[in-house]
Amino acid sequence: MSDREEALQTLQEGLGYTFRDWRLLEQAVRHRSAAHEQQVDSYERLEFLGDAALSHAVGAMLFAAWPGAAEGPLTRARAALVREATLAEVARRLGIGDALELGSGLRDGGAGPALLADALEAVLGALLLDGGWRVFQSTVRRLLGPSMRALDAEQLDRTEPKSVLQELAQKRAWPLPVYREAATRGPAHARIYVYEVELQGRVLGQGEGSSKRAAQQAAAAAALEVLPPILP
Numbered sequence: 001m002s003d004r005e006e007a008l009q010t011l012q013e014g015l016g017y018t019f020r021d022w023r024l025l026e027q028a029v030r031h032r033s034a035a036h037e038q039q040v041d042s043y044e045r046l047e048f049l050g051d052a053a054l055s056h057a058v059g060a061m062l063f064a065a066w067p068g069a070a071e072g073p074l075t076r077a078r079a080a081l082v083r084e085a086t087l088a089e090v091a092r093r094l095g096i097g098d099a100l101e102l103g104s105g106l107r108d109g110g111a112g113p114a115l116l117a118d119a120l121e122a123v124l125g126a127l128l129l130d131g132g133w134r135v136f137q138s139t140v141r142r143l144l145g146p147s148m149r150a151l152d153a154e155q156l157d158r159t160e161p162k163s164v165l166q167e168l169a170q171k172r173a174w175p176l177p178v179y180r181e182a183a184t185r186g187p188a189h190a191r192i193y194v195y196e197v198e199l200q201g202r203v204l205g206q207g208e209g210s211s212k213r214a215a216q217q218a219a220a221a222a223a224l225e226v227l228p229p230i231l232p
Contacts, residue, residue: 007099011123014094015139019130028126029096029119033103043122050125053133057140058082061148069153072167076156079163081144084213087117090143096120114211161220165197168227174200177223179216182206195219199227 008025012018019025028046035042058081062074069077080086091097096119097111111119128136165177183194195215196206204226207218 004099004101007095010095011099015123015127016142017127017131017135017139019126021130024126024130025123026101028122029099030101031103031115031119034101037103043119046122046125046129047118048125049128050121050123053128053136054082054121054124054140057137058144058148060137061141061144065148066153071170073153073156075167075170076160076163077148077151077153079160080151080156081147083160084113084117084211086144086147087120088113090147091116091120094120094123094143096123112210114214117213118211161217161224165199165220165223165227168224169199177220179219181212181215197223199223 012025027041028043030040030042032042032044055078058078062077066074096116100111100119124136124140127139169176178198179195180198181193182196185192185194192208192210193212193215194206194208195212196203197219198204205219205222207215207222209215209218
């Protein structure tokens, strides 16, 4: 067994799931830099799916675990569980960094927190396609359950810009903020994302970062700076 096959096997053991379609797992740990060099698919589509499904699964998990919690604490708790730092730590425990397939420009630097978090979402997206919703949901509960139980509803971070902006919109019965990718800059191994956030039909902020999450948080922070003067 090659080192790569061994790393993928270790990842499956950590997930507690054996993929029927091995190609899905291989794609889930293939960064766009490696995909570009090989002219094959990267994990980005799987990351998109995993991100959406993870948010839903974590929301359902919190709804069941915190029956008396109001919408605000639930929103902040979900944000704490799906934030980059939390997902990157789960990815490290699973050994995703060892399984990642990176392009030549990234191999020396290794995988940072943003890349690990994205790859975890891609792996979960692949797991959803291969195993279905019940397997996905039970895996999320197992991976993020300890982090959820460690949360204190009264001490949750209230300064995370995306959570604060969403909670503000919910309190005023506005449509939820919409984040859009406005631009990307730089090579695949040092990509910079630019995101804008729209609220009430207006673009209120723009931000950039080395990951999509970081750029969205920066955009939300910019929006919060201009919100007070325009509040009705």
